[in-house]
Amino acid sequence: MDKKKLKELKLKANTLRQDVIKMLLAAGAGHTGGPLGMADVFANLYFNAAQHDAKNPHWDGRDRIVLSNGHICAILYASLAESGYLPKEELATFRKIDSRLQGHPARMDLPGVETSAGSLGQGIGVAVGMAMAAKLDGKEHTVFALMGDGELNEGSCWEAFLNAHKFKLDNLLVMVDRNDIQIDGYGHDVLPLEPLADKFKAFGFDVFQADGNDMGQVVSTTEKALKSKNGRPRVILWKTVMGKGVDFMQNLPKWHGIPPNAEQAAEALKQLQAERADIEAEN
Amino acid sequence: MNASLTLNPLLFEKPEKKATRDGFGEALLELGKKDERVVALTADLGESVRTAAFEKAFPNRFFEVGITEQFMIAAAAGLALEGKVPFATTFANFGTGRVYDFIRQSVCYNQANVKIAVTHAGITLGEDGATHQMLEDLGMMRTLPHMTVVCPCDYLETKKAVFAIAEHVGPSYLRMGRANVPLITTDATPFRMGHANVLREGKDVSIAACGVMVYPALVAAKELEKEHKISAEVVNHHSLKPFDSETLIKSAKKCGAIVTAEEHQRTSGLRAACAEVLTEQYPVPLQYVAVEDTFGESGTPDALLQKYGLTKDNVVKKALAAVKMKK
Numbered sequence: 001m002d003k004k005k006l007k008e009l010k011l012k013a014n015t016l017r018q019d020v021i022k023m024l025l026a027a028g029a030g031h032t033g034g035p036l037g038m039a040d041v042f043a044n045l046y047f048n049a050a051q052h053d054a055k056n057p058h059w060d061g062r063d064r065i066v067l068s069n070g071h072i073c074a075i076l077y078a079s080l081a082e083s084g085y086l087p088k089e090e091l092a093t094f095r096k097i098d099s100r101l102q103g104h105p106a107r108m109d110l111p112g113v114e115t116s117a118g119s120l121g122q123g124i125g126v127a128v129g130m131a132m133a134a135k136l137d138g139k140e141h142t143v144f145a146l147m148g149d150g151e152l153n154e155g156s157c158w159e160a161f162l163n164a165h166k167f168k169l170d171n172l173l174v175m176v177d178r179n180d181i182q183i184d185g186y187g188h189d190v191l192p193l194e195p196l197a198d199k200f201k202a203f204g205f206d207v208f209q210a211d212g213n214d215m216g217q218v219v220s221t222t223e224k225a226l227k228s229k230n231g232r233p234r235v236i237l238w239k240t241v242m243g244k245g246v247d248f249m250q251n252l253p254k255w256h257g258i259p260p261n262a263e264q265a266a267e268a269l270k271q272l273q274a275e276r277a278d279i280e281a282e283n
Numbered sequence: 284m285n286a287s288l289t290l291n292p293l294l295f296e297k298p299e300k301k302a303t304r305d306g307f308g309e310a311l312l313e314l315g316k317k318d319e320r321v322v323a324l325t326a327d328l329g330e331s332v333r334t335a336a337f338e339k340a341f342p343n344r345f346f347e348v349g350i351t352e353q354f355m356i357a358a359a360a361g362l363a364l365e366g367k368v369p370f371a372t373t374f375a376n377f378g379t380g381r382v383y384d385f386i387r388q389s390v391c392y393n394q395a396n397v398k399i400a401v402t403h404a405g406i407t408l409g410e411d412g413a414t415h416q417m418l419e420d421l422g423m424m425r426t427l428p429h430m431t432v433v434c435p436c437d438y439l440e441t442k443k444a445v446f447a448i449a450e451h452v453g454p455s456y457l458r459m460g461r462a463n464v465p466l467i468t469t470d471a472t473p474f475r476m477g478h479a480n481v482l483r484e485g486k487d488v489s490i491a492a493c494g495v496m497v498y499p500a501l502v503a504a505k506e507l508e509k510e511h512k513i514s515a516e517v518v519n520h521h522s523l524k525p526f527d528s529e530t531l532i533k534s535a536k537k538c539g540a541i542v543t544a545e546e547h548q549r550t551s552g553l554r555a556a557c558a559e560v561l562t563e564q565y566p567v568p569l570q571y572v573a574v575e576d577t578f579g580e581s582g583t584p585d586a587l588l589q590k591y592g593l594t595k596d597n598v599v600k601k602a603l604a605a606v607k608m609k610k
Contacts, residue, residue: 107392108392114364115361116392117388122388125358126360129364132346132361133362133365133367159353159354162349163349166348
């Protein structure tokens, strides 16, 4: 990818991070760490790698972007708004009564939300079902399934992986936010998953791993995974820093499920604006 | 008997006995031929749930997912959201309790057009015993928003129910048993989801039954007439949701007393559906025949029905009690 396009994507990710902070402050509730950590991956999906059309959310040829760890929906909503699925002003209604932006994504409420999610280990099954339908109909689009690594504790995920392999779903691309954090602490303390790449290999996936906060790697690894069409489902394990972009939020379990207060939001935006200036200054 | 419903003329002699799940398997195949959107999934129970014929005819539209019921429900939702009409099949206990949260979030909250068709419901599952004898499923499914719940009384009604739920757009639950049960209806008997059938007109008491209990209810009504000079109405409430409260109220007004009969726990099922409507709109004495808040056990279907009080005799007893309570 050329430097100019890469810079644009980094700026998009920065926009999404700022939108996430503003949205959570306005809501006074919600999950901060995950959305910040996954901003780079989402920016690449929505503004580069995935085929979709904000003016035609139900376009049958679109790539499906299925968020299974629904609690990080702030980054989904920010991505949809920045793409033009909804006006950016609407982000301020997040989690409020009568809002289309529910605390966990609601398929019936907002175009662009492929499935309702919140209870973990389900969206992945829905995504696999969608990939099965696409295979049956000979359709060419990709089904992206975004998951958390804590989510992988849920056994139903592995039921889905077994079947993804059985049905040769090489149109499925699972992306795991490998931040090693969940509510009760670090993943390796709560319920160790390693060796995770080996587990996916054993389940018959083509496995890719990269730094999910390095846009160059995000772009190239996504591209590489999409090209891998060998009759096997694909998974990218994104090593990310939860809370990426705001130093006092980074890598701390407490930032899984709380919003910033006014003071914290102001400091966060200050840091993100400084980061933006740095990106702008790149040549 | 209500002649306009064209019921089985051999109903009280030796009615043919057929399994509701056989009706399901045949109807699913017929449906699959008519509508290419129809797909089926099973979780390692294809033979028992009678999907083998569909699998043979449409191998690429049939998905064996192994013993992964939670995944099966989620995948069915995914298929439905992509425009398919999926029938997810397994036993009643695995297809409700085990996967409840998946039905709730991925099917009902998504309003995904998933048909959950289960067999082996109730005590008549028999020898496999309590772990498999699902007696709480009607209640569980009834309380879910956007869910349609149908419990057909015989093989022919089941076939019609399959076509009806396929035509209906929205989450659906079709409850069938394992055993062969008497044919009550004929091909000509009308079936409309949400519209109960008054099988036998009466005026002293009304028996609201579903599924396996419809036949004993009819036999009980005959006995009430002959032995007790009591005129009993019998209504087949095949649809638990949407529930035909209009027919229930009409029957309650006419007869002044209701007895419910179901192969289910005594709470949350048909008895609850009737009680909810009657207490609000037209309170009348309400007696019930159901499993008395207990798990089942191993046995033959007949021995179990007897031991757990799901019998014609108990329907008669409760009908007499209901009549006695009338003011």
